[in-house]
Amino acid sequence: MYYLPNYWEVWPLFIDNYTPVPNTLLRMSKGITMALSQADVLAGIKEIVEEVAGIPAASIELDKNFTDDLEVDSLSMVEVVVACEERFGVKIPDEKVTELATVGDAVNFIVNAAA
Amino acid sequence: MSRVIASKTGSESQILAVGSYRPKRLVPNSEIVDRIESSDEWIQQRTGIESRRFADESETLLDMATWAVEDALKNAKLSITDIDTLIVATITFPFQAPSAATAILQKLGHPKAAAFDINAACAGFSYGVAMAHDFIKSGSSKTVLVVGAEKISDFTDPNDRATAFIFADGAGAVVIGASQEAGIGPVEWGSDADSRDAIQMNPSWIEVRDVETQLTKAGSKWPNIVQEGQKVFRWAVFSMSKAANKALESAGLTVNDLDVFIPHQANIRIIESMAKEMNMPDSVVIADDVRVNGNTSAASIPLAMDALLKKQPELHGKLALLIGYGAGLVYAGQVVKLPPKP
Numbered sequence: 026m027y028y029l030p031n032y033w034e035v036w037p038l039f040i041d042n043y044t045p046v047p048n049t050l051l052r053m054s055k056g057i058t059m060a061l062s063q064a065d066v067l068a069g070i071k072e073i074v075e076e077v078a079g080i081p082a083a084s085i086e087l088d089k090n091f092t093d094d095l096e097v098d099s100l101s102m103v104e105v106v107v108a109c110e111e112r113f114g115v116k117i118p119d120e121k122v123t124e125l126a127t128v129g130d131a132v133n134f135i136v137n138a139a140a
Numbered sequence: 141m142s143r144v145i146a147s148k149t150g151s152e153s154q155i156l157a158v159g160s161y162r163p164k165r166l167v168p169n170s171e172i173v174d175r176i177e178s179s180d181e182w183i184q185q186r187t188g189i190e191s192r193r194f195a196d197e198s199e200t201l202l203d204m205a206t207w208a209v210e211d212a213l214k215n216a217k218l219s220i221t222d223i224d225t226l227i228v229a230t231i232t233f234p235f236q237a238p239s240a241a242t243a244i245l246q247k248l249g250h251p252k253a254a255a256f257d258i259n260a261a262c263a264g265f266s267y268g269v270a271m272a273h274d275f276i277k278s279g280s281s282k283t284v285l286v287v288g289a290e291k292i293s294d295f296t297d298p299n300d301r302a303t304a305f306i307f308a309d310g311a312g313a314v315v316i317g318a319s320q321e322a323g324i325g326p327v328e329w330g331s332d333a334d335s336r337d338a339i340q341m342n343p344s345w346i347e348v349r350d351v352e353t354q355l356t357k358a359g360s361k362w363p364n365i366v367q368e369g370q371k372v373f374r375w376a377v378f379s380m381s382k383a384a385n386k387a388l389e390s391a392g393l394t395v396n397d398l399d400v401f402i403p404h405q406a407n408i409r410i411i412e413s414m415a416k417e418m419n420m421p422d423s424v425v426i427a428d429d430v431r432v433n434g435n436t437s438a439a440s441i442p443l444a445m446d447a448l449l450k451k452q453p454e455l456h457g458k459l460a461l462l463i464g465y466g467a468g469l470v471y472a473g474q475v476v477k478l479p480p481k482p
Contacts, residue, residue, distance in 0.1 A: 098185065098186060098187075099370050100186060100369070102370070103373050104377070105373065107377075
C-alpha cells in the first residue's frame with residue numbers, strides 16, 4: 026500500500042497553526058492548503074515513491090526521470106499519483122500523468138495546482 | 141369490481157455448486173513474448189501472469205460454457221431440467237442473436253427455461269449472480285444457472301503489446317437455488333460510463349461489414365479488445381476497493397468477517413493493491429488464479445472460485461466477497477457463502 030499519512034504528520038506542511046481537522050476537509054479546502062513549497066512537495070514525493078516502489082528516498086532528486094532513472098513502472102506511477110493527490114489535496118488527471126516525466130515535473134505540477 | 145394483479149414472493153438464495161471448464165492448452169509467457177517484444181519478467185512484474193489458457197477449434201465458447209454447466213450440475217447433483225433460468229455472461233459469443241444461453245439449453249436437451257445473455261464484460265458474472273438472487277427472492281425463478289464464458293483469444297490482437305499477454309479463455313458456472321438463510325448478500329453495483337473508452341472492442345459490425353464490401357476505404361479491422369491500462373488500473377484499485385467495501389457494508393459485515401476474497405482476475409497488481417487498500421487481514425484467502433490462467437473476463441470469478449475450492453476444500457461454505465469490474469466501465473460485487481462440498 027502506498028503511504029497514507031495521518032493528518033497530524035502532514036499537517037505542518039499545510040498550515041502553521043496546528044489544529045486537528047479531518048483529512049477530507051484538508052483536501053477540499055484549497056484556501057487552507059495555501060502555497061506548498063517545492064521542498065515540502067519534494068520531501069512528500071520522496072516518501073511516497075519509497076513506499077510505493079521501494080526506491081530509497083536518498084536517490085530521488087528533482088532531475089530524476091521516473092521511468093528511466095527510478096524504474097517506476099506505469100502501474101506504480103498510478104499509485105504514486107493517487108497518493109500525491111491525497112497527500113497534497115490536488116487533482117492530477119490521467120492525461121497529465123504521462124507529462125510528468127521527472128520528479129521535478131511532478132513537484133512543479135503539484136506546487137502550481139495547489140497554489 | 142377492482143382487479144388486482146397477483147404477485148409472488150420467493151426466498152433467500154445460495155450458491156449450490158460451482159463448475160468449470162479450462163481449455164487444454166496452457167500457454168506460457170515465453171510463447172508470446174517475441175511477437176510483442178516483451179519478456180516473461182516484464183509481464184510477471186506488471187500483471188503476475190505466468191501463463192494463460194487458449195482454446196482451440198475443438199473448444200468453442202459454446203462447448204466450454206456447456207461443459208462448465210455440466211460440471212456445475214454434477215456437483216449440485218441436479219439435472220438440466222431442474223433449471224428454470226439460465227443466464228450467460230459473455231462478450232465473446234460470436235453471434236449477435238440468438239443468445240448463447242438458448243444454444244446451451246438446446247445442446248443439453250432442455251429447451252424450456254428462461255434464457256438470455258448479459259453484456260457486463262468482466263463484471264458479467266457478478267451481475268448474473270445479483271440477478272439470479274433477485275429472481276429467486278421475487279419468486280420469478282427457483283433454480284438459476286449463471287455462466288461466465290469467454291473465448292477472448294478470438295477478439296485479441298496477438299501483436300497488441302497492451303493486451304496480448306492479459307486475456308485468456310475459459311468458462312465457469314454456478315447453480316443458485318433457494319435457501320432458508322441468506323447465502324448471497326445485497327449487490328453493490330454501478331458504472332463509470334464516462335470511461336466507456338477505457339476498455340473496448342472496436343470497430344462496430346457495421347464498419348466491419350462496410351470494409352468487407354468496399355463501402356469504406358478504412359483498413360479492414362476486427363473488433364479486438366483494447367484497453368488503457370493505467371486508467372483501468374486506477375479505477376480498479378481505488379474505485380473498486382470502495383465498491384467492495386460497500387458490498388461488505390450492505391451485507392452487514394467487515395473485512396474481518398471475511399474468509400475469502402475473489403475479485404475479478406484482471407491482474408495480480410490490481411488484486412494486491414485492492415486488498416491493501418481495503419486493509420484486508422492476512423487471514424483472508426485471496427484468489428490469484430490470474431497467475432496461471434490469465435484474465436478470462438466474465439469467466440474469471442467462477443473459475444477462480446472453482447480452483448480455490450479444489451485446492452482448499454475447507455473453504456466450502458465459507459464467506460467470500462466477489463467483485464467483478466470491466467468494460468463499461470461497470471462493476472458489481474456481493475458477499476456470498478461459497479457452495480457446500482459436492
